[in-house]
Amino acid sequence: MKYAVIGTGAIGGFYGARLARSGQEVHFLLHRDYDYVRAHGLQVDSCDGSFHLDHPHIYQETSAMPACDVVLVGLKSTNNHLLTNLLPPLLHRGTLVVLIQNGIGVEEDVQRMFPDAWLAAGLAFICSAKTEPGRVNHQCYGSINIGNYSCPDEELIGRLIDELRQADITANPVEYKTARWRKAVWNMPFNGMTVALHCQTDELLRNEATRRLIRSQMMEIVRATRSMQIDGVDEDFVEQMLTTTDAMTPYSPSMRLDYDFGRPMEIDYIYSRPLQLAREAGCPMPQLEMLEAELRFLEQRKREQKGL
């Protein structure tokens, strides 16, 4: 299949480069890194074996790109308004758009922009970062789950998963809602708390008080999903997330990096939207609401410090 990658960063860059390495035709949209990658190619430093793409298909505008069978969107969700202009040149009648993004509600909002588009969620379980121009640093994990949101062609989803697997990526189809909320179980506590306390995941789990707090925040999500009739987000999964994170090397989640580098944080989709859904279901999540407020405060202060 023909692939397009919008947002060639830590996530889009990694999965796109893996697909290209396996022989797929992958078209990358680049922004600041365009000149660098044209001159030097794209480097993936990876715990699973580093590799280099000498001459990837790269573009500065989607209008120059071909319509594709699969579009992998690796943009920060704070930039999703850009999709209005970015997406149309890449779509044909049966294009699958995979939103490999954080949070709850991105598919709903993109569907509103493109009522006929076929959408799926890409749930990446990966520790990676774009450390410098044209260079993705993949530290650990790397699997991706695909949750069908509005694609009527199940075979297309299956083909995507096959081709991801051929690219040595662990990929599985998952139930959309369950998958998004299971991801939130990790994302909501760790993204915000590493910003609020200016620390990494391991410090939060080593301190007895914050370890208990992280578990308690995760349990707020378990209770909220229960009241929304969403299956598969239970206490066992919480324990599994804690154990998995214990085993990780000290990690700064994407929101911590965004905050440190003065980029906008994905507060809307990682916090505000799921918090609103939980409230509407009659099961508010008070500690995660507090965390949202702390993040809003920190973001405003940062803006003021930058003189904006």
Added chain:
Amino acid sequence: MKYAVIGTGAIGGFYGARLARSGQEVHFLLHRDYDYVRAHGLQVDSCDGSFHLDHPHIYQETSAMPACDVVLVGLKSTNNHLLTNLLPPLLHRGTLVVLIQNGIGVEEDVQRMFPDAWLAAGLAFICSAKTEPGRVNHQCYGSINIGNYSCPDEELIGRLIDELRQADITANPVEYKTARWRKAVWNMPFNGMTVALHCQTDELLRNEATRRLIRSQMMEIVRATRSMQIDGVDEDFVEQMLTTTDAMTPYSPSMRLDYDFGRPMEIDYIYSRPLQLAREAGCPMPQLEMLEAELRFLEQRKREQKGL
């Protein structure tokens, strides 16, 4: 009456010096500031009129002090274990010990140390700080409420209040439990949040998200006191606290100062004890529990940074 002041800092120093200025016999226990005050006296810079005590009665040990009718304890509650040795020389059969301290549970614990002592809570509504040796900076407010905990002699409480008023201090008798918990309505949100977000009171109230959060934390206390059958802590009081704080100059509560200067924070009495009582009453306070956890984390990190 004869007064002793243990902990001649922002609080004990202020009330003790006002009483001394009004002609009462006040004996001050000093620690680090002893030599300075012996040489230079005690200075109170005050919004209500600054003044100086040239030769206050000062001591380095309570064993050198006379037994007194009233002992004002202005220690940080983190030092209350010291009372075991500090208090006995100051007590006669009818001494009133007034704990002008933050939090919930201090009287209970001091009573356990001294089962026969007559105890009262001193609820100070004051913005003040000890800025340098022998110098108290009183910024605004200054009233004190006295809540009888275990003093069988109501007249003694009355006499204390009269003499405080003669010293130009607004003083009133109050119901002990209500008073302690009303104070917590201000103390629990603002002390911790100014530490967690490294800010002052005004910034928390100016930001829409944290203003809502502060109110929400205060409402947790309202609900908890209701389930403990404690009267007088209601939504109107919450609004009053917000309005009062809006009118204050930007303020760093004592816990923020303690944290910044590397002193232990009063987490036990300001957070852990009231949180425990609320849980036991079946009405936990999740956002304040989260704040406690954040403070425990920050305290441990500070200790580690200091190499302790």
